[in-house]
Amino acid sequence: MIIATEEAFATSEFLDTYLDFAAARQNEGMLFAASVLSRPGMRDRLTDIDVRLAEMDAHGTDMHLMSLTSPGVQVFDPDLGTALAIRVNNEMAALIRQHPNRLAGLAAIAPQDPRRAAAEIERAMGDLGFNGIIINSHTQGEFLDDRKFWPIFDAAVKHRAPIYLHPTFPPDTMIEPYVRYGLNGAIWGFGAETSLHAVRLVMSGVFDRYPELQIVLGHMGEALPYWFLRLDLQYQKQIARQQHPPGMVKLNRMPSDYFRSNFHFTTSGMYWNDLLEFAIKTMGAERIMFSIDYPYEPSTRSTEWIKQIPVSPQDKDRIMSGNAIKLFQIRSR
Numbered sequence: 001m002i003i004a005t006e007e008a009f010a011t012s013e014f015l016d017t018y019l020d021f022a023a024a025r026q027n028e029g030m031l032f033a034a035s036v037l038s039r040p041g042m043r044d045r046l047t048d049i050d051v052r053l054a055e056m057d058a059h060g061t062d063m064h065l066m067s068l069t070s071p072g073v074q075v076f077d078p079d080l081g082t083a084l085a086i087r088v089n090n091e092m093a094a095l096i097r098q099h100p101n102r103l104a105g106l107a108a109i110a111p112q113d114p115r116r117a118a119a120e121i122e123r124a125m126g127d128l129g130f131n132g133i134i135i136n137s138h139t140q141g142e143f144l145d146d147r148k149f150w151p152i153f154d155a156a157v158k159h160r161a162p163i164y165l166h167p168t169f170p171p172d173t174m175i176e177p178y179v180r181y182g183l184n185g186a187i188w189g190f191g192a193e194t195s196l197h198a199v200r201l202v203m204s205g206v207f208d209r210y211p212e213l214q215i216v217l218g219h220m221g222e223a224l225p226y227w228f229l230r231l232d233l234q235y236q237k238q239i240a241r242q243q244h245p246p247g248m249v250k251l252n253r254m255p256s257d258y259f260r261s262n263f264h265f266t267t268s269g270m271y272w273n274d275l276l277e278f279a280i281k282t283m284g285a286e287r288i289m290f291s292i293d294y295p296y297e298p299s300t301r302s303t304e305w306i307k308q309i310p311v312s313p314q315d316k317d318r319i320m321s322g323n324a325i326k327l328f329q330i331r332s333r
């Protein structure tokens with residue numbers, strides 16, 4: 001069985017609202033995302049469930065765990081963001097009810113209103129039957145380690161909702177050096193921004209406060225396993241100094257320990273056996289899940305790759321579906 005766990009979705013209302021909003025702002029990052037969402041065929045692939053199911057059938061993907069496409073509702077003002085998230089979630093939940101064996105979903109929230117975002121987590125994980133939450137990384141330049149966002153973590157832990165921390169374009173304070181060579185998107189900027197966000201969560205002590213919180217990163221962990229040793233060594237060296245760097249927080253454990261207890265990685269766009277092997281070595285096979293990143297990455301290459309990964313049958317089964325069933329509480333329906 002193959003479950004793909006980072007599969008983008010949109011409603012027509014969301015696309016229209018976002019494209020109008022981006023056009024009116026003339027913001028570098030927003031316009032970049034708008035250009036991607038405006039590519040030929042994109043609207044149908046994001047919004048039309050029959051188009052999606054046909055692609056799943058063609059490549060033997062049993063289930064898509066869908067989530068609202070980046071940049072989601074996080075660019076809007078709190079009222080519009082909150083209202084749009086609720087409408088997107090209602091529409092997605094109705095589609096999942098129509099195809100319960102083929103579709104599951106992560107609910108959108110608007111972190112720019114943390115209280116209402118927490119209420120939407122409760123609604124989504126309860127009545128609507130969602131499998132977790134999607135957050136498209138920073139919210140208007142702010143990161144989730146900021147205590148004002150912690151009601152979101154309270155709700156996520158209470159309702160056992162994993163949070164998929166998905167990339168978006170870098171914030172205004174960070175994007176300029178990426179623009180010149182077209183580096184603000186999936187080629188580099190997405191990973192740079194999202195890995196920074198994940199490291200901020202770890203270094204802020206969020207996981208000492210919320211030991212049960214589970215975060216999911218795509219793209220085989222946004223290159224973070226390469227940094228585990230250096231994060232630990234530099235943290236140890238610097239925290240031991242009389243005057244450690246301003247802002248540095250004393251953690252209960254080493255930075256890399258939190259990745260192994262509070263993070264999961266998915267394979268989106270990283271069809272590379274050596275990388276998978278290193279991710280398994282550093283995280284354990286029980287923390288790696290298959291994803292395609294539909295419609296931005298080809299289902300063909302992703303599914304052909306995952307079928308041939310050189311791991312034990314047991315690990316293969318975990319990575320292709322078992323880990324996702326467990327983490328996202330996907331029930332056979």
Ligand code: MN
Nearest residue numbers: 006008166293
């Ligand atoms: Mn994606």
